[in-house]
Amino acid sequence: MRSYRRHRLLVLVLLCALAVLAAGPTAAHKEPGSGTGGDSGLSAEVARLYEEAAVATQQYEAGRREADEQRSRAQRAEELLDGQRRHIAALHEDLGRIARAQYRSSGGLPVAAQLLLADGPDDLMRGQHAFSQTNLAVNNAISKSRRAEARLAADEARAAAHWQALEKRNTQLAGLKTDIEQKLETARSRLQGQADAAVAAGACRGAVRLDQPETGFTSAWVAPVETYELSASYGSGGARWSSRHTGQDFAVPIGTPVRAVGAGRVVKVSCGGAFGIEIVLSHAGGYYTQYAHLASVAVDQGEHVEPGQWIGQSGTTGNSTGPHLHFEARVTPEMGSSVNPVSWLAARGVSL
CATH class of the missing domain: 2.70.70.10 (Glucose Permease (Domain IIA))
Structure with a gap:
């Protein structure tokens, strides 16, 4: 008898639990538009994307301005590089003149030959001095030419690297801007759809609270929209x-x-x-x-x-x-x- 009562009590408990579980989702369910959750989320998303699009546009425009400035700097650098190229060409001409002069003055003769051809010790010393000076001038010209060529190559590489980095960043900014604008357009369309439905029904959805930006207005009056x-x-x-x-x-x-x-x-x-x-x-x-x-x-x-x-x-x-x-x-x-x-x-x- 006791066992039968326990069994009947257990059945009643299980039936109550099933009834609670069945009623739970129904009680928690809300009709679309009956609360502010979905509407608030969409309005907030539009407001957030609006701000992000404005920031992305500012960054993109700043990047384009920087690209224009870099382009101007590159043009000025190219003019300087042309000057360096002309300087290197002039050095090469100097090297040629020095080499020809050295050849004509027999600067490349061995010391023994110079001793035989010299009229005396003074003439030999003068020849040696001229030879040393010519050698020094040749070495200086070669060093200048190499340094100028190295600077030219470094300047060209630096300008090219900076330009490539700038173009890469601007491409990324353009992609980010386009992505945000596409998301914003989709959210705007959904927001307008909700608004049209509310107007057709003649029932406003109620206030949808938005995160207010820090304005810092010093005047008592402002325009009703920021950009227009x-x-x-x-x-x-x-x-x-x-x-x-x-x-x-x-x-x-x-x-x-x-x-x-x-x-x-x-x-x-x-x-x-x-x-x-x-x-x-x-x-x-x-x-x-x-x-x-x-x-x-x-x-x-x-x-x-x-x-x-x-x-x-x-x-x-x-x-x-x-x-x-x-x-x-x-x-x-x-x-x-x-x-x-x-x-x-x-x-x-x-x-x-």
């Missing part, structure tokens, strides 16, 4: 707008970090509609700034931001024909109250 090309300007006409363009467009690739132009508070984060994913900040003095067509946001509504803080990443959501940041300066949080953003920033010391 200005495209559609304030007040310009076009088929995409019902009347006039209400902001200034900054042509930048997808995933470019977007910065708060000044200290303020996030009063709006939304996605959907003509602006796609957008952020609106309020600033001192009753002004507001808008950042639209984003691919991701890095702040929540109600949050306070500092000048230059990354608040999101650029994209091409909403009514957009290509990757860019649409930036507005307003007197209210809503559309229809915009002022010229270029003049507005210029009045705050930011020249675009």
Whole structure:
């Protein structure tokens, strides 16, 4: 009887364990997009690759500038080498003249023959002195020629080695730059795909926190992106707008970090509609700034931001024909109250 109860208890324990194991993965599973893990990882990857691409580009450009400088130095060195070659040719001519003069003066005669041909001891001494001087001049000329040839060979070898090392490094930098840019392009495409899905669903994914760079800004106001090309300007006409363009467009690739132009508070984060994913900040003095067509946001509504803080990443959501940041300066949080953003920033010391 006791054995039967123990057996039944063991069966119950095993059934409970199986139930726990079966329920475990289901409880741990999360639907895609329900948390910030995957989204945060992709946005962070784009931001990281964006920074790495900028560094790689700087290194590559620095390498190309160094190559140009080395090319100029090589040209100057080649001119010096030509001078050395002419000098060596002149030495060879000197050697020939000395040899011919020595031959004509019988400098190569044996001492016994010179004794027989000499008119006296003084004549013999003069002949010996002339012979010694000629020999010394020949030896000096030969030494100079050899030293000059050795310097020429060393200079040529050094210039060639430096040039080869420089070209090898620049090839490696170009490959690294291309590799990072390809990875960045792939990550940008995925990020934009997530943004388009969020806009289509009308539900923002929430703030995706990015590692903020050390900016060290000394001014209270900055441009909304670091590097850019200005495209559609304030007040310009076009088929995409019902009347006039209400902001200034900054042509930048997808995933470019977007910065708060000044200290303020996030009063709006939304996605959907003509602006796609957008952020609106309020600033001192009753002004507001808008950042639209984003691919991701890095702040929540109600949050306070500092000048230059990354608040999101650029994209091409909403009514957009290509990757860019649409930036507005307003007197209210809503559309229809915009002022010229270029003049507005210029009045705050930011020249675009």
